[in-house]
Amino acid sequence: MKDGFIKVAAATPDIQVADCVHNTREIVKKAKEMSREGARILVFPELCITGYTCQDLFQQDTLLESAKEQLLKAAEELKEVPGLIFVGLPLEFHGKLYNTAAVLSGGEILGIVPKQYLPNYGEFYEARHFVSGGEILDYIPMGKGKVPFGSRLLFTCEEMPGLTVAAEICEDLWAPCPPSVGHAMAGANVVVNLSASDETVGKTEYRRSLVKGQSARLLCAYIYATAGNGESTQDLVFGGQNLICENGSLLAEAPLFANETIYGVLDIQKLKGERRRISTWQQEMDGSYLKISFHLPKEETLLTNCFEQNPFVPGNPEKRAERCNEILNIQAMGLKKRMEHTHCKTAVLGISGGLDSTLALLVTARAMDLLGMDRKQIVAVTMPCFGTTDRTYTNACELTRRLGAELLEVDIKKAVLQHFEDIGQDPQVHDVTFENAQARERTQVIMDIANQRGGMVIGTGDLSELALGWATYNGDHMSMYGVNGSVPKTLVRYLVRYYAETCGEEKLAQILMDVLDTPVSPELLPPEDGVISQKTEDLVGPYELHDFFLYYMLRFHFSPSKIYRMAKATFEGAYDEETILKWLKKFYWRFFSQQFKRSCLPDGPKVGSVAVSPRGDLRMPSDACVTVWMKEIEKL
Template structure:
């Protein structure tokens, strides 16, 4: 349960309608199996001790007394299990019959959560046998003990502060105001649902949307355990469609029409962090719902859920293409507004033949098309200097002409050497001064050409570079509008690839493909044998790692030790542990030390959930100390 991870399970046992002893045995069997697998929260379907489809047999005392006895025996069995278990059962109280979810832990019945909304339409007629639970929880005498009984009971783990569990039953989540809303507002981070939802055409997809949507709305984990094969098929079929979702994402889903158990792990630490960030999710100040303590051993959770190694890039081809088109449109529309507002006569883009400037040029062309302007108004400037290779130079020129921009070439070597002379810098000294002088000269050229043409300088730097501070302050760091500012490097590549795949110009496509094959480099050091001598990823690390670190650091709020833990799983077979540690440490150090560059970023459009604009998503003091984060990483890595 370290780092807030807890293993959970949704189980659908084989049952026989009204055969309580058989059902009890099957529930215990699956309970043992789930606990053996490490599940700490185990959820069973609605009325599974008797079967949901008993109909008027629910009015028979023999069934109810047998169910009560079975529940006590199931609860007794949990004495040897380390889990919080929810089981559906009918309970008679005060002359009325209620559909409840019993919460069991270490041999005890902790509480009975009652069903609030009873369906009495279509194929359902629950109000024939059952009554809605009370509006507020009370206590009932059961087995000689007083036990909480009612809606929205909160089960609070003794040692894991953020683990608060609440239950609802089937129809409750389909209602306009599910009980889980108030439970979440009082702190419940995990919602469980004991359900018996039958299968009809199209219902499964709606069910998935409902559960994922509810988990997103509540910023919670949601465990949905559904009745399956074994229920009566007199009029209905139940498919055992179990679902486990976390904050809008389905983490695990059962194969329908096949009883069994599904597992995954919730990250309750992340859930709590997401709620803190979301100012529209407000917990109630006054806690009125019953809070019932339960205990779990603080054991290590073996992770089985996956963490995408390229979190910014959709795996599905169609979804990725859709995402690329949307991002290109957002970028272009942002630039379109800025060009129109400033009455700019041109847009000036520095073209290097690399990925970032290529994307900026393509976005600018899209913006000009949206404005109905001739693309010749785009001034593409290539500025060869000491590190420029023929490959990138040729690609920059060809691409600019194919897009329809006006190509200008300004060779900056003489100007930079004059600058070296002015400041007394040796031309053979290839230090940071040697590199940054070129970058700042290029920015000066672009700004002055923008003045000449009555235009704006379009920034090319991407979000990954901003996170690492891999930009020359007041050099490529500066522009009049940065179209790539919230696009991570791993996604830049896919955006250019998507444009190449969908453009109708075969020669432009050929150039773009070659750009994609070119190593990422600022080209500020002299080439070796005509080839790029300075490869960015050799210096600061692989961007696929840094984008992974950035996503889970900013979007999920993970500590470095936790990022290291999941990175080892996500990049198994690609990078060894020592390599991941090395570049994660580099990421932490650079992210903190380079904040001053992000504090004065030019404007640029936000395209995703992670962004670094000081005016929006990320505000951080430029002199914050990284020591705490480094110590956390070193501890996890055993350094």
């Protein structure tokens, strides 16, 4: 529960049709198993106490009484199981039969939620047995007392402010305006669905997209438990495709026909933050909803396999390839429009043999193709100086030739040494002046060449460097259009790799793969024995950590302590806690102190949900203090 995390589960028990005693025994066993795994919201399928496929047996008093008795028994046997438990059963109320979800917690039945939309088409005949409970809000006798009965029930956690749970049942989700819409607008950020959806060809993907889409639309978590093996196969087969989604992301899915229990860790704090951030999300104070409180033990939810190490990069290879192509197109289309508008004859960029300039050149080539311009109108300028190695120089030259661009070499050593003499800088003192003078000289060279050629300077710096301020002010920090400005370093690698794997040119692919294998470096200090001596990640830290910090700080506005906890769980075995904390401190210090560089960035296309443009995503004062954040980090 700490930091807004809560573990949840959806299970399909092994049932026998119309055997409430057996089914309840299985439900209780599953619930205790899920609880031992740390789940605190437990969801079972529709009508699971009786089985969904009882048909006209639902009219039998014997079955209905048995179901009610077993519900009370389940509540008693699960009184030591912490959490909120949803089970399905038929209940008679005021002379009518309802398809309901019973909500259990601490040995009590907190409420009964009836199904609103009853399918009576195709293979479904629910209206033969049940009536809709859409307009009801009443109290039903249950055991020695009465409990709330109605579709507008919200279950709120006393120990976890902000956690609000609501339920709908199967077909409710398929309706044009599902009850979950009203639930969410009334404050629910976790919706559970007790379902019995049979399997037909193509339905699996449709069901998955429906649940994912609803969780995205409502900015909520959605836990879907459905019937499986054990239901009657007289005319239908049920697959048990349990699903857990959070704001459009699929956290867990059960394989078909396995009756598998699935688990997911929800981030309630993240969902609350998203609703706060999205200005079009407006919660409605609906007085027709009844709020019912429940309790959870105060504990720290174990975080295992919850987060991707590279949150900017899709883990699925097919989706990653699709994303890479899309990003390259966004970058190229942005540059295409800018060159069209300015009537530029050439695109000029510095090419170093490093990752960022390589990506910028690939994007520029694609933009030229879109414009119908000859790639010879790209002027790739290599500017060797004190730190340039043979490896990067060769890669820069060969890459340019292979892409069909014009290669121009301008050795800047003499110009920089003259500048050192002019300002009284000792060339043997390898300080920040020694480094930045080279970066600024390179920028001056390509700016002036762009003027000569009627061209535009294409920026190469990436999002990670901008976040850390790892750019020379008015050096590589400046350009006329920055195509990489919202692409983080971890993603730059995948984009270059994707190009290498899909370009269809063996020699070009080899060059690109060698660029990927080259240590990240500005090459501003002299090499040692011909090898790069200045490695960026030794100085500012691993980019995979910084990109992880950056994503969760800007995208979800998480606190340093929460990000640190997430990073420890995510990078366990790769980095120890002291190393993660060291670079987290460095990240926050640099992010705040270097905002002045981001406040005057050149234009460039936004490609993802995280960006630092002062005209768009990040409106931050250049002199904001990091004190509050650093104090929190010091306590870790």
